[in-house]
Amino acid sequence: MNAEAFRATGRVAGKRLPRMDGIGKVIGKHVYAADFTLPGMLYGRVLRSNKPHARIVKIDTSRAKAMPGVRTVITAADIPAVRYGQAVRDAPVFALDRVLFYGHAIAAVAATTLEIAEQALAAIDVELEDLPAVYDPEEALTNAILVHPDWQDFKVLPILVRDGNMTARTRMITGDADAAFANAYRVYEHRFKTALQHPGYTEPRASVADWDANGNVTVWTNTQLPFDTQTTLSEILDLPVSRVRVIVPGIGGGFGGKLRIGVEHYAALLARNTARPVRVLSTSEEELIAATPRQSAVVHLKTAVDRDGKLLGRQGRIIVDCGAFAGSGPAMASVSLQVLAGPYRNGTLALEGIAVYTNKVPAGSFRAPAGPMANFAVESQMDIIAEDLGIDPLELRLRNIVHEGDKGPSGEELKSVSVEECLRKAAAAIGWHDRKPAPGRGKGIACSWWMTTGGSSGVYVKIDPDGTATLVSGAVEIGTAALTGASQVLAEALSLDLDDIKVAGVDTQTSPYDYGAQGSRTAFSVGNACLAAAADLRQQLFELAAKQWNITTDGMELRDKQVIAGNKTIAIAELARLSRLSGGGLIAHGTANSPGPAFDPGRVENHMLPAWNTPSFHAQAADLSVDSETGAVSINRYVVAQDVGFAINPTYIEGQIEGGVSQGIGQALSEEIVYQNGRVMNANLTDYKMPTAMDVPEIECILVQSASAAGPFGAKGVGEPPCIHPPAALANAIAAATGARMHSLPMTAEKIVKELRSARE
Amino acid sequence: MSRRLLELTINGETHQLLAEPHWTLLHVLRNQIGMMGTKENCLEAECGVCTVLLDGRAVNSCLLLAGQAEGHQITTIEGLGTPENLDPLQQAFIECGAVQCGYCIPGMILTAKSFLDENPGHVPSRQEIREAVAGTLCRCTGYGKIVDAISVSAERRLAKQHKEPAA
The missing domain is CATH 1.10.150.120 ([2Fe-2S]-binding domain)
Incomplete structure (x- = not known):
């Protein structure tokens, strides 16, 4: 049965229905990982390095172990020397012979109370001998100090090109950029910098682990990727995957910060040593010194144009600072190149992405990872070019954007291209005709594109004898309402109401595989798997009805919760009851996978994600005022025009846009994990400044719906794109308001006022 | 540390427990009584997820000592509404x-x-x-x-x- 046979009627899919887990969340009944406890549970804590780079001279745990209430203390010496990681397996559970960053785990303790565990940390005697360190990602490329002197021993994906501190290098090349630059009317060259940004989820990373009598371990945790966590745990614990069970009770935000193993391994190792359940919960300080913030980046971008502002070529290099372990850095060095190319006809391209080690916190993938860093550079520079050529910034973009059927940067064919519509709608809504309405006030615009990450999804859908359905998915509901969306797709296809659907919790032992809550893919991929399951169930229902009526299934319809054939009808509930009598009940397994489009391998070198699956297009525009004395920015209006393909539930799509923009405003104006000599200076939520309700303006959303071929009812990925543009849109608006061009994030009031003063002098 | 008897009025019900003097109201709610609706994050009154009402006024339960809440009406999210009768x-x-x-x-x-x-x-x-x-x-x-x-x-x-x- 073909899933494409389903059409959205607007009955359930496309409607603003309340999320399925809403009541539990507003009455305080929803259980998050941080709320999960077991009888007899011990409390685990992690000892972390207070030096950025040092040789471990001595670790003496004897005093801590002797304390009443302390049940175990473990260090690297107590566990197998396993290194885990994504593209590069470089990360051990605890520091081995050296600590590599401020916050590096050295030991872990389990005790009967949290207080005793904390006291035990203080009783561990650690002697560290300072080593010279490297903190600057550009310096790290030429520095003699190696973060990993043994880098050549690591297991890595064969696609990677590495050398010392450089842990990946990738390129994107189209045409002869040198020739294009030689013949250009003008060439622009700029350098941009972005900062480390914490994902800022309100629920800290939390895990409870418990071992059963057969030597299997169960971990209740707030991971976005339960199956990836299961695999990593199996490696660390040296167990077959099937003996590690990961359950996600509930998760208080992730935004990419809970993708990879966080505290699960500490809980599992401590629990194994004590034969007791152990809980580990990150503190705020640990979150800010030792979680996985968005990588910082340095971007050099050179652009060649003709007299009319037509792009002739782009050359550039983005350096992604991985910190002490590679994490997602190699993948992000790759993905950043598509963002640098932008939704533009560039003429020629010669772009390079580099991932580099430094002695700082291992960074990772925060929502649209690599997106805002690259977009800040390319979209700021578009405005600089426009200003220099005397062309309106919107007009310059419209002259260069991609259109339907164009080739993308890897030579792939672009479909459902909507960037013009997004730009025009955002510009019209912000009142672009009046771009500098008053002194100190200005408007800025930025556009981009982003992928809908593929990866496979499986679901089971079971129909109960009351005619309702249960969706069993391995996808985590991280708050986006993606599973409400997928359920709307399912309900629509089965002719049910959303109230007729229940969603089972994620348990790697019983849930079908899902690639995880990442990459703007959950509603898209799980929705597609739901359509496949619905097609199977519909066929099963038809066959049951055919048997009942002794006719063929020809011309049967599934409508209004019943199977209809001519003037005969039978309820889904009745068929589910009949199926129990003879067929073991109604259940279907639906799967979905969405491979990327064909591309030209000659245009990419060592690129981990060479062609994007079902890209979306978007534009954002800001209207703001800058106080010329203090540099303080106040955003008057903010408009987003985003192509979502098909809006499965407009309320929660707006929620994604508003939340993503808010995080982007934070990255643009205030958020930075500040390092001084390798130490984090602002490891608390007062000094790490996330936007409050006072800092975020009303965000106006325009949902563009240019249907995709691959998504459920034409949907495209939604969650990540909104946080890509704010740094560039705000930088461009600041320039329009004041003439000051900001080249580094965050654009704090202090930096702006400094720029204004130097412009006056 | 010595514990003393604490009497708290939470959502109109009286709770008696032996508590150490430095325990916060958040700790008592979540880890002693097992009311998990009040959330835990920064423990430094910076994020607000642990907010409860003390005589109707919002306070951060992570910084308030449980003893300070004695004699006051404490309202947590569990005391606000039920699925059938939401606030x-x-x-x-x-x-x-x-x-x-x-x-x-x-x-x-x-x-x-x-x-x-x-x-x-x-x-x-x-x-x-x-x-x-x-x-x-x-x-x-x-x-x-x-x-x-x-x-x-x-x-x-x-x-x-x-x-x-x-x-």
Whole structure:
């Protein structure tokens, strides 16, 4: 049965229905990982390095172990020397012979109370001998100090090109950029910098682990990727995957910060040593010194144009600072190149992405990872070019954007291209005709594109004898309402109401595989798997009805919760009851996978994600005022025009846009994990400044719906794109308001006022 | 450390327990009594997810010693509404799409309740609402739909007050 046979009627899919887990969340009944406890549970804590780079001279745990209430203390010496990681397996559970960053785990303790565990940390005697360190990602490329002197021993994906501190290098090349630059009317060259940004989820990373009598371990945790966590745990614990069970009770935000193993391994190792359940919960300080913030980046971008502002070529290099372990850095060095190319006809391209080690916190993938860093550079520079050529910034973009059927940067064919519509709608809504309405006030615009990450999804859908359905998915509901969306797709296809659907919790032992809550893919991929399951169930229902009526299934319809054939009808509930009598009940397994489009391998070198699956297009525009004395920015209006393909539930799509923009405003104006000599200076939520309700303006959303071929009812990925543009849109608006061009994030009031003063002098 | 008998009134019910003097109200609620609706995050009164009401006023339970709450009426999210009979704020948060991951929501709703109760008789402006909830961080929503929900709730409450003048 073909899933494409389903059409959205607007009955359930496309409607603003309340999320399925809403009541539990507003009455305080929803259980998050941080709320999960077991009888007899011990409390685990992690000892972390207070030096950025040092040789471990001595670790003496004897005093801590002797304390009443302390049940175990473990260090690297107590566990197998396993290194885990994504593209590069470089990360051990605890520091081995050296600590590599401020916050590096050295030991872990389990005790009967949290207080005793904390006291035990203080009783561990650690002697560290300072080593010279490297903190600057550009310096790290030429520095003699190696973060990993043994880098050549690591297991890595064969696609990677590495050398010392450089842990990946990738390129994107189209045409002869040198020739294009030689013949250009003008060439622009700029350098941009972005900062480390914490994902800022309100629920800290939390895990409870418990071992059963057969030597299997169960971990209740707030991971976005339960199956990836299961695999990593199996490696660390040296167990077959099937003996590690990961359950996600509930998760208080992730935004990419809970993708990879966080505290699960500490809980599992401590629990194994004590034969007791152990809980580990990150503190705020640990979150800010030792979680996985968005990588910082340095971007050099050179652009060649003709007299009319037509792009002739782009050359550039983005350096992604991985910190002490590679994490997602190699993948992000790759993905950043598509963002640098932008939704533009560039003429020629010669772009390079580099991932580099430094002695700082291992960074990772925060929502649209690599997106805002690259977009800040390319979209700021578009405005600089426009200003220099005397062309309106919107007009310059419209002259260069991609259109339907164009080739993308890897030579792939672009479909459902909507960037013009997004730009025009955002510009019209912000009142672009009046771009500098008053002194100190200005408007800025930025556009981009982003992928809908593929990866496979499986679901089971079971129909109960009351005619309702249960969706069993391995996808985590991280708050986006993606599973409400997928359920709307399912309900629509089965002719049910959303109230007729229940969603089972994620348990790697019983849930079908899902690639995880990442990459703007959950509603898209799980929705597609739901359509496949619905097609199977519909066929099963038809066959049951055919048997009942002794006719063929020809011309049967599934409508209004019943199977209809001519003037005969039978309820889904009745068929589910009949199926129990003879067929073991109604259940279907639906799967979905969405491979990327064909591309030209000659245009990419060592690129981990060479062609994007079902890209979306978007534009954002800001209207703001800058106080010329203090540099303080106040955003008057903010408009987003985003192509979502098909809006499965407009309320929660707006929620994604508003939340993503808010995080982007934070990255643009205030958020930075500040390092001084390798130490984090602002490891608390007062000094790490996330936007409050006072800092975020009303965000106006325009949902563009240019249907995709691959998504459920034409949907495209939604969650990540909104946080890509704010740094560039705000930088461009600041320039329009004041003439000051900001080249580094965050654009704090202090930096702006400094720029204004130097412009006056 | 020596424990002493503590008597707390939580959502109208009396709870007696032996507590150490330095225990916070948050610790007692979550880890001693097992009421998990009040959330835990920064433990430094910076994020607001642990907000409860003390005699109707919003406080951060992570910094308040449990002993300081003796003799006061403590209201947690569990005391506000039930699935069958939601508090109007809870209802409005659902209707307006103000809930995403939901971890900040108990604190946010209680902060809003305290604010609306302190400002009866008018519908506060969106700016006033933003100021009132600025102490509670939400990373998911960008706050717009939270402001919508509080605003809608305030409007409904006023309409109800007009319909049913105080007896």
